[in-house]
Amino acid sequence: MEQTFIMIKPDGVQRNLVGEIIGRFEKKGFTLKGLKLVSVDSAFAERHYADLSAKPFFNALVEYIVSGPVVAMVWEGKNVVATGRKIIGATNPAESAPGTIRGDYAIDIGRNVIHGSDAVESARKEIALWFPEGIAEWRSSAH
Numbered sequence: 001m002e003q004t005f006i007m008i009k010p011d012g013v014q015r016n017l018v019g020e021i022i023g024r025f026e027k028k029g030f031t032l033k034g035l036k037l038v039s040v041d042s043a044f045a046e047r048h049y050a051d052l053s054a055k056p057f058f059n060a061l062v063e064y065i066v067s068g069p070v071v072a073m074v075w076e077g078k079n080v081v082a083t084g085r086k087i088i089g090a091t092n093p094a095e096s097a098p099g100t101i102r103g104d105y106a107i108d109i110g111r112n113v114i115h116g117s118d119a120v121e122s123a124r125k126e127i128a129l130w131f132p133e134g135i136a137e138w139r140s141s142a143h
């Protein structure tokens, strides 16, 4: 089953949006497979955003991600990567539709509340980076 990596960024945690965001993924029908509140250091944030290292906003982005705890999650379900991106909304909150997380809760591209993997392959890499210990597994089919 497809999985994606979702991170509630420091502004989302600080603004008490964790429950709201988790609720949106739960109510859509996705399954929570991994969840932790973590503070990462610059080296780790640079690995997560390695593809953006040439961007002019890279240093500011890394500083922002290390500024406070983030909620790292793995969500599972049919088309969860693409549908998760729809639930999150466009990267720039000026373009994200009302009803999406960024459309409802953000106005600044540098403080856009949440990250979601952009493709199945990046989800696989991001889950391996953030959850090297693995994720919880159901041990029976009773659920």
Ligand code: CMP
Pocket: 052, 057, 061, 091, 109, 110, 111, 112, 114, 115, 116
């Ligand atoms: P995210 O989905 O985490 O992926 C990369 C992040 O870079 C993005 O969300 C934004 O937070 C950030 N970002 C993208 N473009 C800009 C920009 N022009 N200025 C500042 N931050 C940006």
